[in-house]
Amino acid sequence: MSFLELSGIQKSFGPVQVVKDFDMTIEKGEFVSFLGPSGCGKTTILRMVAGFETPSAGTVVINGRNQNELKPNQRNIGMVFQAYALFPNMTVHDNVAFGLKIAGMEKSAIDARVKEMLGLIHLGHLADRFPYQMSGGQQQRVALARALAPKPQVLLLDEPLSALDAKIRVSLREEIRMIQQQLGITTVFVTHDQEEALSISDRIVVMNSGRADQIGTPFDIYNKPATRFVASFVGTLNLIEAKVVDPATNRIVIGDQGITLREPLGSTVKAGDTVSLALRPEAGSIAEGAKGDTALTGEVVSSNFLGSVIRTRMKVGDAVISFDMFNAPGRSPPAVGEVSTLRFTASDLLIIRE
Amino acid sequence: MSSKQAIDLKKTAIDWLGIAPFLLFAVMFLIAPTLYLVTGAFVNPAGEFTFDNVAGLFTDKILASYWISIKISLASSIGGAFIGFFLAWAVVLGGLPSWIRSSLLTFSGVASNFAGVPLAFAFLATLGRTGLVTMLLRDWFGINLYASGFNLLSFIGLTLTYMYFQIPLMVLIITPALDGLKKEWREAAEILGATNTQYWTKVAMPILFPSILGTTLLLFANAFGAIATAYSLTGSTFNIVPIQLYAQIRGDVLHNPNLGYALALGMIVITGISNLIYIWLRMRAERWQK
Amino acid sequence: MKTQKIGAWIAVLFGASYFIVPLIATFEFSLRMRRGEYSFDAYRSVFSDIQFRESFSYSIMMAILTIIFGVLLVVPTAYWVRLRLPQMRPVVEFITLMPLVIPAIVIVFGYLRLYNSSSYIPFTGSARGTDMLLMFSFMTLSLPYMYRSVDTAMRxxxxxxxxxxxxxxxxSWPTIMFKCIFPNVMSGVLSGAFITFAIVIGEFTMPSLLNRPAFGPYLQLIGANRAYEPPALAIIAFAITWGCMALLQLVSRFSKSAPSKP
Known part of the structure; x- marks a missing residue:
């Protein structure tokens, strides 16, 4: 039996159904991210786990116990909010101690636990500060310590990094992941930032208008997107329309250039049909001696130098394909108007079925 | 002097010239009159320094008038703050339709400025001897207000009247503070195990407390300095400090001009202290609500 | 959740009756002049009173002058403090708050002693001089509101x-002031102006002690001598205050929906 089970969850606000029949199980100690654009229902699911929203249908079960009838203050869950939500009238120490005091713990035990928690986030020296005297990153670390102090069964993170500066965002997400693994706490993380989700999760749920489009490891989500939405939402992607020549041999044409796909097209596809193919920008290269069993030739439309990579766009038939190459000091970027050959491995070309 | 210094000096002079009219205005119409009274409180008619005037405040009659003023101001500010807070709470957090909130705020803007003589007329027409409420209570419920000891021209009557502008003022000032209570604070407290009561006693009230206390002090000072309502309600029979001072200005009823200055000084001290604490508390509250 | 909503309704109903009952009572009282039936006689009597018209127009004149001079004093000051003397901000703000701290009656007491006919600046020596002093005292009273709204608009x-x-x-500087700054802080100026208007029309203490025939002292005089006109006047005064606040809301809403962009 899984630790956190969401089964048949639905949620409507008035006539609007924001979560449609959602099922998922999460193992103990797992770090799961809900990824999706705003309004996709990811935050609503999180808030139903916390108990701030009641599901219209379905159950939330934690550790074998149905949570539907429990109020948020009876669930023993830790939560970190986007806007820090530290109590402004309390010091860092008192903020972290809040949940412990409510639980009726003894003062000496509270002090010890608070000290331990502040040590965990390396802010022991700021115990007497008030929230307004600290930076956003520090406040969010305190919020994390406050959520973890009462030893919750589940930790919920509601876009905890989106109010922070880019640099702090990266360092704090690494810190969160480290602490999570150290404590082995089951964690649900909500974000709209795919890089964040890819970098710290055990598994990712990609949400799209109230449904889970795909649930899988970061590696699978990125490399084997199940739907067109997942493919386009996670990472940059070329979507190329191609015409099927022969379904039996997986032969297709892009513009007037023929390619044999590795992945079978399937029995429903007929000759003359249009299929959507996806190609990651980093999968191809026009460099001398680039490897790959497949090639497309086209005219370079634009070429942007981005520092470590050069993003080049090439026109092949009606399609425009972007691809990234690492910068090499000895090689100048491709010129606009130049005709080049893009090489890649045919198995990197994915068929998008939805 | 180098030419650069000269230019700097000229620039500074121009900078200060820009607010010279304002400073002149402030000195002439705010600072000098106040200082004149304050210094006047510490000299005798011959111009010698003395504490006699301030000591002269500690006579039964003057102390009594300060006491009744303080009582009315305290009662109307605490009552106004209490009711105003619940009204603001009701429209911000009570889950009422939003038109109630906007009507209450608009009305409060009007009512908090509806003080002075007209307000006295309104309450005379309501709770005076032939006022509507007095008569309705008598005719419909058989309650004779005035026979039971009620009098509009008394402590309780004046307090009720003052609350007509105190409540809306409280609503106007405390509504933003209640709006400033973030939803996440409640949720954070809840998820950490707190009950609704624990949230209010440990989080919301401590956060609001500086605002509530500060606004109460502001209401106190507001009531303490008010004269028009009381004067037109009671004439000069009711001895609150501003009325006493009014009579003193008109006719030197204390028979000592310098004692009059001391009376004014006492008012400045009381309203000044409560306002300064208000400003201090408000800065504290704003710092928290960033 | 349920009890909370009931509590909220009770609070609102209580507050509404506290606010509305006196208004109804006042209106009812103002209609009682003719024995045995309701009539608008009290209002007729008020409007036909020559003193009403005189004191009311005097106060309106005063309000307009106070607004003009107040704006001319406050806008350049607020502008200059923001532009050149930011270090003076706390001082200027403190001064503008002083009229809230020092009761009006105390301020006017100081004027009477400082500017009497035997002083160096004998404002109260003549009627014109007293009018000027009264205008300055109104400017003082409205200073906190005027400064705050203009400064907010400037932010x-x-x-x-x-x-x-x-x-x-x-x-040139005058062009900058009147063509660039003024039009852009007009919403603040207007809100300050409406509050000033409401304050000046109703103010009793200052004109009464300076012995000028303003609306406030007139109201008090009528209140002491008549029975049915005072509630009628209270209704009129309430309508004026309401009008000022309605215009204020209108202006602030207008300036919010169409912020002046530099």
């Missing part, structure tokens, strides 16, 4: 950049 426009832009186009 939304970047006066520094606006001034530099105007200067680089060759504008």
């Amino acid at each position: 939304t426009i970047d006066v520094g950049t606006l001034t530099e832009a105007a200067q680089s186009l060759g504008a």
Whole structure:
């Protein structure tokens, strides 16, 4: 039996159904991210786990116990909010101690636990500060310590990094992941930032208008997107329309250039049909001696130098394909108007079925 | 002097010239009159320094008038703050339709400025001897207000009247503070195990407390300095400090001009202290609500 | 959740009756002049009173003068403090709050002693001089509101950049002030003006002690001598205050929906 089970969850606000029949199980100690654009229902699911929203249908079960009838203050869950939500009238120490005091713990035990928690986030020296005297990153670390102090069964993170500066965002997400693994706490993380989700999760749920489009490891989500939405939402992607020549041999044409796909097209596809193919920008290269069993030739439309990579766009038939190459000091970027050959491995070309 | 210094000096002079009219205005119409009274409180008619005037405040009659003023101001500010807070709470957090909130705020803007003589007329027409409420209570419920000891021209009557502008003022000032209570604070407290009561006693009230206390002090000072309502309600029979001072200005009823200055000084001290604490508390509250 | 909503309704109903009952009572009382039936006689009597018209127009005149001079004093000061003397901000703000701290009656007491007919600046020596002093005292009373609303309006426009832009186009100081700054803080000026108007029309203490025939002292006089006119006057005064606040809301809503962009 899984630790956190969401089964048949639905949620409507008035006539609007924001979560449609959602099922998922999460193992103990797992770090799961809900990824999706705003309004996709990811935050609503999180808030139903916390108990701030009641599901219209379905159950939330934690550790074998149905949570539907429990109020948020009876669930023993830790939560970190986007806007820090530290109590402004309390010091860092008192903020972290809040949940412990409510639980009726003894003062000496509270002090010890608070000290331990502040040590965990390396802010022991700021115990007497008030929230307004600290930076956003520090406040969010305190919020994390406050959520973890009462030893919750589940930790919920509601876009905890989106109010922070880019640099702090990266360092704090690494810190969160480290602490999570150290404590082995089951964690649900909500974000709209795919890089964040890819970098710290055990598994990712990609949400799209109230449904889970795909649930899988970061590696699978990125490399084997199940739907067109997942493919386009996670990472940059070329979507190329191609015409099927022969379904039996997986032969297709892009513009007037023929390619044999590795992945079978399937029995429903007929000759003359249009299929959507996806190609990651980093999968191809026009460099001398680039490897790959497949090639497309086209005219370079634009070429942007981005520092470590050069993003080049090439026109092949009606399609425009972007691809990234690492910068090499000895090689100048491709010129606009130049005709080049893009090489890649045919198995990197994915068929998008939805 | 180098030419650069000269230019700097000229620039500074121009900078200060820009607010010279304002400073002149402030000195002439705010600072000098106040200082004149304050210094006047510490000299005798011959111009010698003395504490006699301030000591002269500690006579039964003057102390009594300060006491009744303080009582009315305290009662109307605490009552106004209490009711105003619940009204603001009701429209911000009570889950009422939003038109109630906007009507209450608009009305409060009007009512908090509806003080002075007209307000006295309104309450005379309501709770005076032939006022509507007095008569309705008598005719419909058989309650004779005035026979039971009620009098509009008394402590309780004046307090009720003052609350007509105190409540809306409280609503106007405390509504933003209640709006400033973030939803996440409640949720954070809840998820950490707190009950609704624990949230209010440990989080919301401590956060609001500086605002509530500060606004109460502001209401106190507001009531303490008010004269028009009381004067037109009671004439000069009711001895609150501003009325006493009014009579003193008109006719030197204390028979000592310098004692009059001391009376004014006492008012400045009381309203000044409560306002300064208000400003201090408000800065504290704003710092928290960033 | 349920009890909370019931509590909220009770609070609102209680507050509403506290606010509305006196207004109804006042209105009812004002209609009682004719024995045995309701009539608008009290209002007729008020409007036909020559003293009402005189004191009311005197107060309106005063209000307009107070607004004009108040704006001329406050706008350049607020502008200059933002532009050149930011270090003076706390001091200026403290001064503008002083009229809230020092009761009006104390301030006017000081005037009477400082500017009497035997002083160096004998404002109260003549009727014109007293009028001037009264106007200055109204300016003092409205200073906190006027300054606050103008300063708030100035915060939304970047006066520094606006001034530099105007200067680089060759504008003179008067042009900058009246063509660039004033139009952009008009919403603040207007809200300050409406509050000033409401304050000046109703003010009793200052004109009474300075012995000027303003509306406030007239109201008090009528209150002491008549029975049915005072509630009628209270209704009229309430309508005026309501009108001022309605205009204020209108202006602030208008300026919010169409922020003046530099």
